[in-house]
Amino acid sequence: xxxxxxxxxxxxxxxxxxxxxxxxxxxxxxxxxxxxxxxxxxxxxxxxxxxxxxxxxxxxxxxxxxxxxxxxxxxxxxxxxxxxxxxxxxxxxxxxxxxxxxxxxxxxxxxxxxxxxxxxxxxxxxxxxxxxxxxxxxxxxxxxxxxxxxxxxxxxxxxxxxxxxxxxxxxxxxxxxxxxxxxxxxxxxxxxxxxxxxxxxxxxxxxxxxxxxxxxxxxxxxxxxxxxxxxxxxxxxxxxxxxxxxxxxxxxxxxxxxxxxxxxxxxxxxxxxxxxxxxxxxxxxxxxxxxxxxxxxxxxxxxxxxxxxxxxxxxxxxxxxxxxxxxxxxxxxxxxxxxxxxxxxxxxxxxxxxxxxxxxxxxxxxxxxxxxxxxxxxxxxxxxxxxxxxxxxxxxxxxxxxxxxxxxxxxxxxxxxxxxxxxxxxxxxxxxxxxxxxxxxxxxxxxxxxxxxxxxxxxxxxxxxxxxxxxxxxxxxxxxxxxxxxx
Amino acid sequence: xxxxxxxxxxxxxxxxxxxxxxxxxxxxxxxxxxxxxxxxxxxxxxxxxxxxxxxxxxxxxxxxxxxxxxxxxxxxxxxxxxxxxxxxxxxxxxx
Numbered sequence: 106x107x108x109x110x111x112x113x114x115x116x117x118x119x120x121x122x123x124x125x126x127x128x129x130x131x132x133x134x135x136x137x138x139x140x141x142x143x144x145x146x147x148x149x150x151x152x153x154x155x156x157x158x159x160x161x162x163x164x165x166x167x168x169x170x171x172x173x174x175x176x177x178x179x180x181x182x183x184x185x186x187x188x189x190x191x192x193x194x195x196x197x198x199x200x201x202x203x204x205x206x207x208x209x210x211x212x213x214x215x216x217x218x219x220x221x222x223x224x225x226x227x228x229x230x231x232x233x234x235x236x237x238x239x240x241x242x243x244x245x246x247x248x249x250x251x252x253x254x255x256x257x258x259x260x261x262x263x264x265x266x267x268x269x270x271x272x273x274x275x276x277x278x279x280x281x282x283x284x285x286x287x288x289x290x291x292x293x294x295x296x297x298x299x300x301x302x303x304x305x306x307x308x309x310x311x312x313x314x315x316x317x318x319x320x321x322x323x324x325x326x327x328x329x330x331x332x333x334x335x336x337x338x339x340x341x342x343x344x345x346x347x348x349x350x351x352x353x354x355x356x357x358x359x360x361x362x363x364x365x366x367x368x369x370x371x372x373x374x375x376x377x378x379x380x381x382x383x384x385x386x387x388x389x390x391x392x393x394x395x396x397x398x399x400x401x402x403x404x405x406x407x408x409x410x411x412x413x414x415x416x417x418x419x420x421x422x423x424x425x426x427x428x429x430x431x432x433x434x435x436x437x438x439x440x441x442x443x444x445x446x447x448x449x450x451x452x453x454x455x456x457x458x459x460x461x462x463x464x465x466x467x468x469x470x471x472x473x474x475x476x477x478x479x480x481x482x483x484x485x486x487x488x489x490x491x492x493x494x495x496x497x498x499x500x501x502x503x504x505x506x507x508x509x510x511x512x513x514x515x516x517x518x519x520x521x522x523x524x525x526x527x528x529x530x531x532x533x534x535x536x537x538x539x540x541x542x543x544x545x546x547x548x549x550x551x552x553x554x555x556x557x558x559x560x561x562x563x564x565x566x567x568x569x570x571x572x573x574x575x576x577x578x579x580x581x582x583x584x585x586x587x588x589x590x591x592x
Numbered sequence: 593x594x595x596x597x598x599x600x601x602x603x604x605x606x607x608x609x610x611x612x613x614x615x616x617x618x619x620x621x622x623x624x625x626x627x628x629x630x631x632x633x634x635x636x637x638x639x640x641x642x643x644x645x646x647x648x649x650x651x652x653x654x655x656x657x658x659x660x661x662x663x664x665x666x667x668x669x670x671x672x673x674x675x676x677x678x679x680x681x682x683x684x685x686x687x
Binding site: 457 | 603
């Protein structure tokens with residue numbers, strides 16, 4: 106089988122068994138990047154020579170019988186808001202265009218320990234604010250299935266990198282759906298783990314109570330392999346949770362999902378959703394039922410408030426987090442200011458793009474004197490009710506299944522003039538972040554125009570295993586994850 | 593909630609953002625539209641409901657306050673737009 110169609114787990118086995126070298130694998134993906142990146146605008150940076158050197162290093166270790174990690178020799182792409190020492194981390198923003206990270210993020214340390222080869226950094230919506238990757242200050246990433254359509258966002262680069270098989274694995278970050286929504290748009294698997302599962306140390310902060318790093322892969326098995334490498338306690342992230350380390354890849358192969366209780370929330374199957382999405386997701390649910398899962402109708406009554414809650418809380422946290430871009434310690438500085446105050450304002454006015462400024466304005470307003478109670482404090486209380494909806498439903502079911510998005514991928518420019526319409530494209534992914542749950546998007550079909558559709562499985566806090574297990578069993582009896590875009 | 597251009601100027605100042613005249617117009621309309629949508633939250637009865645700031649229960653994290661030598665300050669300073677003798681340089685603050 107061609108290298109790019111082989112799963113990361115199989116490539117890792119073949120590398121370890123000396124059936125193939127890491128150098129061959131990494132070179133083959135670099136060649137795919139060379140032929141595809143220009144058209145799709147996925148990578149902001151490719152570390153070709155370093156990746157090839159790292160691959161040779163792994164091959165040397167293996168041939169001399171030294172122990173190597175579970176991802177030994179496998180190339181991984183990194184979203185550009187995750188720090189790699191002495192490499193740019195632009196966050197898709199002009200304000201960080203010339204920034205070079207002084208240290209490695211915790212996940213980069215973990216990837217290196219696992220033997221992964223860091224191959225490059227992927228495009229994203231500026232500071233992860235967006236659902237289409239159109240908000241990148243540098244380029245517009247195209248959907249590998251149809252270049253007239255967006256790849257989703259904000260981790261559109263990482264999703265398109267895996268979707269076009271330029272890499273077998275990538276990592277992204279998910280604050281309101283930024284892994285799952287682009288995964289659905291690009292026909293790949295994307296998972297947001299429970300808040301606290303993966304260290305945020307070295308992830309450039311957007312909304313600190315919601316941000317979480319997670320894996321992209323073609324298969325649930327590969328996502329499980331990558332999540333195992335990424336997860337684990339880190340003393341440098343005070344919200345990191347000290348859970349026993351689990352080997353998800355081997356655990357998902359145990360048993361079956363007979364008797365698994367799957368909740369279908371009626372608020373996610375509403376007349377407003379696209380008919381093709383509705384039909385395809387319901388077919389996926391039938392498949393899960395055919396595996397012996399029990400389907401139970403449930404209700405999450407505060408769902409309709411999730412977008413409003415999110416777009417108060419996330420911009421509020423962002424307005425505080427992005428105060429650090431002041432033109433003093435790093436990043437862009439405006440040089441035509443007469444005093445310090447004017448320097449701050451001109452630097453930030455010119456350095457941030459329109460969506461980032463919009464969200465800073467929104468968050469600053471929601472936190473400002475006289476409006477705090479009506480917006481921020483109110484949103485935090487409704488967040489409690491949204492979380493309680495899930496707590497109640499999880500007394501009756503093991504996982505919840507929904508569409509990942511209400512519509513298939515949209516065209517460039519379709520939603521850029523109306524921010525509220527763009528915000529509503531996160532409607533099915535946001536609650537998961539507000540409640541701190543694990544969630545995964547899994548490819549489950551295509552529209553008649555060949556645009557990808559995904560479904561979402563949400564689990565109980567820290568029950569990644571059941572979510573992955575359900576997805577793994579689904580992929581055993583379906584073949585959507587084996588399809589690749591033409592060209 | 594009605595948003596005026598003056599509100600936008602006030603908030604932009606709090607956020608230390610210089611906006612063009614056109615941006616002020618755009619944001620006035622867009623923020624009004626977005627905040628109108630947020631008003632849907634006023635329908636929810638939240639009396640007696642505690643706020644959630646983080647969804648996963650976290651306890652205070654304690655660790656020893658140990659000094660660790662950092663040898664790579666050049667990597668940090670090299671990101672500064674302007675520096676002098678290992679210090680960040682800014683415009684005069686006190687007149």
